[in-house]
Amino acid sequence: MAKVEEYKLFPGCTIGNRIPFIEASARKVFDKLGIKTSDAAFACCPDPVGFNSVDHTSWLAMGAHNLTLAEAEGKDIVSLCNGCFQTLKLVNVELNNNEHEKEKINKILKGIGKVFKGSINVKHFVEVLHDYGPDKIKEFVTHDFSGLKVACHTGCHYNRPSEIVQTDDPMEPVKLRELVAATGATPIDYSEEMLCCGSGVGNTEEAPSMQMLANKFSSAVKAGADVFVVICPACFQQMDTNQKKAGTQSNNEFKIPILYLTELFALSFGMNPDELGLKFHRARLTDFLEKNGLK
Amino acid sequence: MVVIDYEFKKKVMDAHIHDALKYCYQCNRCTDVCPVADLAPNRYNPRNLILNSFLGLRENIFGGDDSFNIWGCTMCDTCDEICPQKIELTGVFTVLKNISIAKGEGPEYYTIQASAIYDSGKAIPPQPAIERRREQLGLPKVEAPNIEEVKTILNETKLNKIINK
Numbered sequence: 001m002a003k004v005e006e007y008k009l010f011p012g013c014t015i016g017n018r019i020p021f022i023e024a025s026a027r028k029v030f031d032k033l034g035i036k037t038s039d040a041a042f043a044c045c046p047d048p049v050g051f052n053s054v055d056h057t058s059w060l061a062m063g064a065h066n067l068t069l070a071e072a073e074g075k076d077i078v079s080l081c082n083g084c085f086q087t088l089k090l091v092n093v094e095l096n097n098n099e100h101e102k103e104k105i106n107k108i109l110k111g112i113g114k115v116f117k118g119s120i121n122v123k124h125f126v127e128v129l130h131d132y133g134p135d136k137i138k139e140f141v142t143h144d145f146s147g148l149k150v151a152c153h154t155g156c157h158y159n160r161p162s163e164i165v166q167t168d169d170p171m172e173p174v175k176l177r178e179l180v181a182a183t184g185a186t187p188i189d190y191s192e193e194m195l196c197c198g199s200g201v202g203n204t205e206e207a208p209s210m211q212m213l214a215n216k217f218s219s220a221v222k223a224g225a226d227v228f229v230v231i232c233p234a235c236f237q238q239m240d241t242n243q244k245k246a247g248t249q250s251n252n253e254f255k256i257p258i259l260y261l262t263e264l265f266a267l268s269f270g271m272n273p274d275e276l277g278l279k280f281h282r283a284r285l286t287d288f289l290e291k292n293g294l295k
Numbered sequence: 296m297v298v299i300d301y302e303f304k305k306k307v308m309d310a311h312i313h314d315a316l317k318y319c320y321q322c323n324r325c326t327d328v329c330p331v332a333d334l335a336p337n338r339y340n341p342r343n344l345i346l347n348s349f350l351g352l353r354e355n356i357f358g359g360d361d362s363f364n365i366w367g368c369t370m371c372d373t374c375d376e377i378c379p380q381k382i383e384l385t386g387v388f389t390v391l392k393n394i395s396i397a398k399g400e401g402p403e404y405y406t407i408q409a410s411a412i413y414d415s416g417k418a419i420p421p422q423p424a425i426e427r428r429r430e431q432l433g434l435p436k437v438e439a440p441n442i443e444e445v446k447t448i449l450n451e452t453k454l455n456k457i458i459n460k
Contacts, residue, residue, distance in 0.1 A: 013419040016437045020425060024432040043416040043440035049370045050408040050418065053392040053401070056310075058452040062412070065448060108451045112444040160372035161383065170376045200369035201331050203404040208334045208367070277432050 007078035007128070008070040009037035010088065013044050014233040015080050021277030022233060025262040026080050026125065028276070032140060032269050033132060037078060040069045045084035048157060049200045049234075052087070060101065061108045063091030064116040068109065076121045078128050080262075082232035086157035086165065088122040093164050124158055126231050126261065127167050130175040134182040142270040145185035148292065150264075151225035152176045152187050153216070153239070155232035156196050179261060180229055183268035192219035199238040207249065213242055214250035227257045227288060229264055236260060241282045257281070257288045267294060297352065303394075304351030310390045316349050318380045325374035325384055331367045339367030341374050341384055348387055356391060362400050365391050397457055409458050413449050416440035 011023045030037055043066060044051070052059040067088060070077050079085035095102040096118040106115055129137065154173045162170035171194055177187040195216050202209030217239075220228065230236050236258055243254040258281065266276055273294055278285050289295040308316060325341040326332045332339050338361060347355040356365065365388070374384040395401045408418050415421075421437060429436070449455060 011437075013417045016429075017417060017419040017421050017425055020429045020432055020434055023429075024434055027434070039435065039438050041438040041440050043445050044412045044418045046412055047408065047418050050405055051412060052389055053370075054396050054405050054409045055452060055454050055457055056389055056393055058409075058449055058454040061448050061452055062445070065444065108448055111447050111451055112441075114444075156371040156373070161375045161385070163381075194373075196330055196369050196371035196373070198330075198369060200371065201367060204366040204402045205363065208331055209369075211334050212330055212369070275433075277428070280428070 006036040006038055006075055007123070008040050008073065008075045010042055010045070010066075010077050010079040010081075010084050012079065012081040012084040012233065014083075014237065019233060019237065019280070021280050022236065022260045022262065023080065025260060025266045025276050028271060029262045029265045029269070033129075033137065035128065035132065038075075040073075042066050042069060045081075045087040048083050048087045048090065050203065057104070059087070060091055060094065061105050063087050064095060064105045064109060065112075065114065067092055067118075067120065067122075068114045068116055071117050071119050074120070076123060078123050078125055080125050080233070082124070082155045082157035083234055085122065085124040089165050092118060092120075092122055124167055124231070126154075126158065126175050126179065129179055129261075134178045137179070137182045137265070141183055141268045143268050143292075143294070145183045145264070145268055145292065148185040149188050149224050149226045150180050150185045151190055151220035151223070151228045152180055152193065153197065153228050153230045153235060155230065155235040156200075158231060176229070176231060176261065180264065183264055185264070188220075188223050188225055190220045190223035190225065192216045195219075197235040197238045199234045202238065206245070209238075210242060210246045210249040213238060214246040214252060214254075217243070217246060217254045217256060218250070218252060221254070221256065225256065226291075227259050229259050229261050231261050239283075243283055255283065257283055257285050259285075298354055299351040300353035301351055303353040304349070306394075307348045307387055307390050310386065315380055315382045316345070316387060319345050319349060319382055320380070321346060322379060324377045324379060328373045328377045330371060330373070331369050335363070335367060338363045340364075341368070341388075344391065345382065345384060345387060348391065357395060357398060357400065362395060362402070365395050366402055368392075406458050409454065410460065413446065413454060413458065413460055414442075416442045416445040
């Protein structure tokens, strides 16, 4: 693509205000690849699992409000989070395809002097990186991860509902696998690859959430995974912080590193682990770093 | 006696943008693939929810002892993908959840989060410790959202009434 693009970066509440080291790795990777982004005063996307369940109209209106901020600059949004991506994409599509809803939401936005036009697109960062090209990304790799077995976990809101988000295959996504393979690592097959991490139901009740997580972990460990690579902060938090609970729930012990795709890329581009804030992971990365000659 | 609530029935039918809900023939694929129904088959059953929704049997859904029958949904959208009739089940469940919240029957997590969004514009408001960490990581400050605009929007949608603000 010859056109010089700049995206509005949408890190989201969880990454920005809870696990900012993910944002650090993403910004470093974008800089290295020459993908341009700029910030905006976005509010909460808002959460497709939480806020949409409370009041669909409020969810549409808040999502539309965020979209107007990017529309004002005529720039597409790149989201670092599955949840924010799904919300902004779904709101954009729902309002663009439903004149009645669009009118209703614009009546609400009129109170703050804004109009939703539907003039921009919303992208997940995996789409942006995959459009950039796994082969082109390979050229930046200085630390080869050959031999590393990766359990890829896209999470649910990256590729579903597929008719609307149109990112990847809804049940057999390939883009994350191809991006992981660009670092030399091997994406493995494991039986519960498409199982939800359990974060959603965890808002209601812990036991089923931890059981889903345990089933996911067991299946990946059985298949020989060294690490998980994820692309959603809700999945990341569920998988990084709840290993002990999931173990207790299922009479297991889980100690498996959880890496964000942008962290794997940053390391493979030769960036210093200390600068990435990897020490803030709850599932320790010490062994992983040592084994891979990064410490 | 079975009571059909036509107003409720209209609400779920109208909310469904493809109007495909009425074509459900109860094949059970949704429940087959549901990861929560797999673990808690007696407490969560998406096929059953859809049946009671399109028949307008409101009392079979709301007001029970265990709201897990609605809130057990983990929002994975797997049922949406598998449904041979292309029913967006998750969209229907969102209508049910909105009703459940308005009746004060939803888990408190949801209203607490909505309250944080109403007050600060963010589901997770900024905290000094994280702001320092951002600085250490060389990250720019998070640009603060326009809270007045957020409040104006959410008062207009009457979210303030739903969450008692």
